[in-house]
Amino acid sequence: MFKQELGFYLGNEKPDGFSGFVDENNLFLTVEIEAGITPDIGRELTFYIREKIRLLKIENLQQFDIFISNIIKEKNLPSGFSFSAGYLKGDIFYLKTINQGKIYIRRNNKLVLLIDSDKTASGFIKIDDVFVFTFSNFVRLLGGEEGLNNKFDHRPIPKIIDEITPELLTKDDHGTAALFLQLKKIDEEEKPIDNFFEVPKKLGSALNLKSYYIRFGQQKILTFITVFILGLILFWSVGIGVIRRKSENNQKKINLTKELISQKLSQAEEVSFLNMSSALSLIADSKDEANKIKKELGVKSYELSGIDKIISDSENKILKKEEKKYSEFFDLTVDDKNAKGDKIYLNDDNLLVSDKSRGVLYEFSLTKKSLDKDQSIEIKKSSLIALFEDKKYFYVEGAGVYQMVDGKAKKVIENDKEWGKIIDLVVFNGNIYLLDQGKNEIWKYMSAELGFGGKNSYFQPDQSFNLSSVNSFSIDGSVYIAGDSIMFKFTSGLQDAFKTNLPDDNIDVNKIFTTKDLEKVYGWDKKRGTIYIMGKNGNYQEQVNSKILSTASDFVVHKEIIYVIQGSKIYKIE
Structure with missing residues (x-):
């Protein structure tokens, strides 16, 4: 399993056109539509993609290609749209670009263009690989592939976003987007064993110890009682262990979600002064991540995590939202x-x-x-x-x-x-x-x-x-x-x-x-x-x-x- 470190860049919003991204259920997608669509309809598109991928399990490159093609047909996208997308299954990445889409990989300190235009590809990933899902305009604004490569220089993704944001906001960055993804190795989670032990069946009637005593003798009945008690202790111990491991796994998921949300909110705060629409999009994505963990773990576990407060505090700070007295x-x-x-x-x-x-x-x-x-x-x-x-x-x-x-x-x-x-x-x-x-x-x-x-x-x-x-x-x-x-x-x-x-x-x-x-x-x-x-x-x-x-x-x-x-x-x- 790989830990995902994400970074996003969204240019200034266009009144006629849309750029956005999706990070959902191992789908990583950026979309750029030059004209013929309002920002509100564009956000409906990314929401639709998020909901659709939650219901699907993609097994191969052909299925991923069909998934993207179906979205285009179902939403009847206007001409001038571009996609740059990838789906991660285990240690294999399925990739697809359309029109102005570009996907880069940085491996061993070298940046390479994997695919662009209307192409598909798949390949094995390695620890610390960095993928960039973007478009021609974004690369052009950074001074081409050399300019993009120079932004890395052993920097983590958040630092890269910090550097390019003020630079691009001084240029005509309307409608452009980029998604940076780095894959890092983490320890495998222990798999829960909730269903390993069967629940013992209820006995039809109370145990008749006298009958057992007559049939098996005193020594055997004592042995039976001892084994029965030891069985109960073992069952109780295993049950407690399962609960403990499940709790540990849940906490790992909460911590990973917190880290991802913190990254998005931190970036939202950084871009809010010059690009409020990008900040709002990142806040919305953070809420989506919180809702996912809420559904998966249940309300009580979610409330204990404090994620809701993290988002609320950051949103209030970004929006300068304050409850004032009169x-x-x-x-x-x-x-x-x-x-x-x-x-x-x-x-x-x-x-x-x-x-x-x-x-x-x-x-x-x-x-x-x-x-x-x-x-x-x-x-x-x-x-x-x-x-x-x-x-x-x-x-x-x-x-x-x-x-x-x-x-x-x-x-x-x-x-x-x-x-x-x-x-x-x-x-x-x-x-x-x-x-x-x-x-x-x-x-x-x-x-x-x-x-x-x-x-x-x-x-x-x-x-x-x-x-x-x-x-x-x-x-x-x-x-x-x-x-x-x-x-x-x-x-x-x-x-x-x-x-x-x-x-x-x-x-x-x-x-x-x-x-x-x-x-x-x-x-x-x-x-x-x-x-x-x-x-x-x-x-x-x-x-x-x-x-x-x-x-x-x-x-x-x-x-x-x-x-x-x-x-x-x-x-x-x-």
Whole structure:
């Protein structure tokens, strides 16, 4: 049996294309698809391969060739895909490459290309052999085979990965991948002998010692009893030995799994700063390894191993995932015991808070903690609010947009029959923007001397977008839109670069928030109780988790402090 030391390199993720790897049940595979597939579908492909190899036992090179061919047919892979794969059976390696795939072996300090293009091969392995499953682009980025060979120089695989990662990340490494595998000798595990001894059959009735005494005499019955007792002792001793050896074997498996997971998590931490998608892939693989050992050994053995905590601690560190406490900042009941906040809106240092049930708009200074209010029956019907300088606005479905003037509600934008479903309101530079989910539009109303001009589409001509899954938008000069598993950025009415690499799938952003004074964009998933923090190009930076985020009704961010409203109270998360 050989101990497997693994290392992985994944280039930056492409929006149209995929690269990934599989390390499962002695299958080692890298895949590179240039175009025609999304990263999510690519991850489904590698998951499918993992599940499929778990159910199969490959006996020869022909079966391995058929296995790879069936995957290609079953998943209907697009043109431009490449595979580099191997299956280890005992001390024989079955190998296959497709298109740009390459497999190298380093033996006795020499690097040799075994196969490339569309080829298969098999051969015997030796202790300390190193195999590299990769593609032409990866080798080219390293300066050819000579450059790849120079990376070894008696280094262990983790050190090789450490050296090539910063070098390749400065180049166009999009969509490339490599898997390094070194085989080292370990002691053979003792085979369990659970089924060696048969369980003794129960006697039909209790032993009749008197009958035995009459038939065999006193001496023979004493001999029988002695043998019977010795048999019980032997059976008990063997049973304890079997249990002990099984426990030792389980511990060996746990230790090997821990070591493999530690390697993957260590690499994930190293690449996370420059390549979060690669780090997330390595974390997912670590969880797969943990689930395998859990199924094999059972929950109790798995829990004792501490593997779950190792992964959790590393994931929290990589994702900067932290459970943060919240504290009470202000209570609206200082004005009225029945006060209750529904929505909040930030402009400079001031918060606008709506209390629909009482028809009240509170203006609250974050710096002075002073409170002013306006009250109107129309506010009870409002669903959206906004604040700009000293002007307070609110939207009433079927009626239009109102402004509070001298303590009274004045309609400043009439209800428009061309509106669909207005779901959000923002005022920026004095202009009013309405997010129309029903008409897939953002309506812009320019501020004028006597109110507001007519509506115009924010989007440039010939631009069309499906906003049916959108929940919210925010403006800092550019427009950010977010909803169920989607985020977009627009500048001057045209879609702008905003590539998100969030650590979780199927994120439902209830509200997206930023301002011209903030350097970050905040996406709130209420169901998860999480706010994801990104740069203004979409790059994931960290996340904030807090119990209050699962129950709050709205949030804003001021000077990187998160303020949330829940009932009558405003809380802050620092």
